[in-house]
Amino acid sequence: MSIRWKQVTAVGTPATAMPLQNDGIGLSPGLWTNGNPLVVHPFDNVYLGQNAHATPQSWSAANRAVYIPVTLQRRMIIDRIGFAAASSANDIDLGILDESGELLVSTGQFTPSSSVRPYDITRTPLEAGRYWIAVSCDGTSLTYYVNKGPIASLMLGLKYESNACPLPSQASFSDPAGTDINGFPVAFLMAEES
Amino acid sequence: MIANNIYSNQESLWAHGAATVATWTANRAIYIPFHAEVAHTIKRIAFYTGTTITGNIDVGLYDMDGTRRVSSGSTALVGTSQGQVIDITDESLSAGRYYMAMALSAADSMRVLVIGNSAPLAGMLGVKYENSAFPLPATATFADPGSTDTVVPQMALLIDA
Numbered sequence: 001m002s003i004r005w006k007q008v009t010a011v012g013t014p015a016t017a018m019p020l021q022n023d024g025i026g027l028s029p030g031l032w033t034n035g036n037p038l039v040v041h042p043f044d045n046v047y048l049g050q051n052a053h054a055t056p057q058s059w060s061a062a063n064r065a066v067y068i069p070v071t072l073q074r075r076m077i078i079d080r081i082g083f084a085a086a087s088s089a090n091d092i093d094l095g096i097l098d099e100s101g102e103l104l105v106s107t108g109q110f111t112p113s114s115s116v117r118p119y120d121i122t123r124t125p126l127e128a129g130r131y132w133i134a135v136s137c138d139g140t141s142l143t144y145y146v147n148k149g150p151i152a153s154l155m156l157g158l159k160y161e162s163n164a165c166p167l168p169s170q171a172s173f174s175d176p177a178g179t180d181i182n183g184f185p186v187a188f189l190m191a192e193e194s
Numbered sequence: 195m196i197a198n199n200i201y202s203n204q205e206s207l208w209a210h211g212a213a214t215v216a217t218w219t220a221n222r223a224i225y226i227p228f229h230a231e232v233a234h235t236i237k238r239i240a241f242y243t244g245t246t247i248t249g250n251i252d253v254g255l256y257d258m259d260g261t262r263r264v265s266s267g268s269t270a271l272v273g274t275s276q277g278q279v280i281d282i283t284d285e286s287l288s289a290g291r292y293y294m295a296m297a298l299s300a301a302d303s304m305r306v307l308v309i310g311n312s313a314p315l316a317g318m319l320g321v322k323y324e325n326s327a328f329p330l331p332a333t334a335t336f337a338d339p340g341s342t343d344t345v346v347p348q349m350a351l352l353i354d355a
Binding site for chain 2: 069152153154155156157159173175176177178179180181
């Protein structure tokens, strides 16, 4: 079965970006506010934090990477990674890690647009399983949308790494501080087909 | 299906991130039922403290018959208004129903979800209480929530070390 989602263009805020339309088979990647946001359901693209978002925040520390755990319940081929920037500043690097922290694919460093939009990556087949979506930034001028909070980052199972922009080939995970309640960046994976 | 973290109250985490803080009854345990759809290995348990902490906490997992599978033992709370995570002995759960449990030694405050304004709603979710249950007992003696018991603590069962 093949699924192809319509290309997403730059749109305003995460709230207005969703739901997206699809021109393929399967369910619309609509909003799911009461399910587990870190579990990906069949036929959905991977959206995190789409149900609501907080006021844009500045990146918390230069060269910090934030790793967001995500579970794919079926095989998907990912060809884009999305990010919700609220300003165009600094360089970011977006990537996907396997469960052990090995970097599978990344965009490489670039300055993001001030919008919610996907960025191309090498087509990457992912089997069902657990992965990390990685976002790193080399400065603190960037503002970005976060999942609605406040939510303790460590309760979400997020991991951080310092000196990690560009993303390293092997992540070295550390826990967020208990006082870090910024939620997580609005980031998403887009499936070309599966 | 693949194992993922488990949360005590999805709604309070995601729709109401700034959940209510409530004062605990000292030495009370609260048992929150959950359903593991697939096998999990739980490695850590996380929670969020309130504005007052003076005592210790104990968190754990129970079978539905009240048999304790694992607990952290009495552990100091590290600070107010912040997330805290406690390592436990890795506990492998088969698919099925279990309770996650939290007990506090003092009348401290924790971030919670308030389930309505009357006890039956908490009871309908299967939440159980036990007084004089710090540290968490080897065998729980479940009691239904009382007339003023309407809260469920925010907890997360984490599968990543």
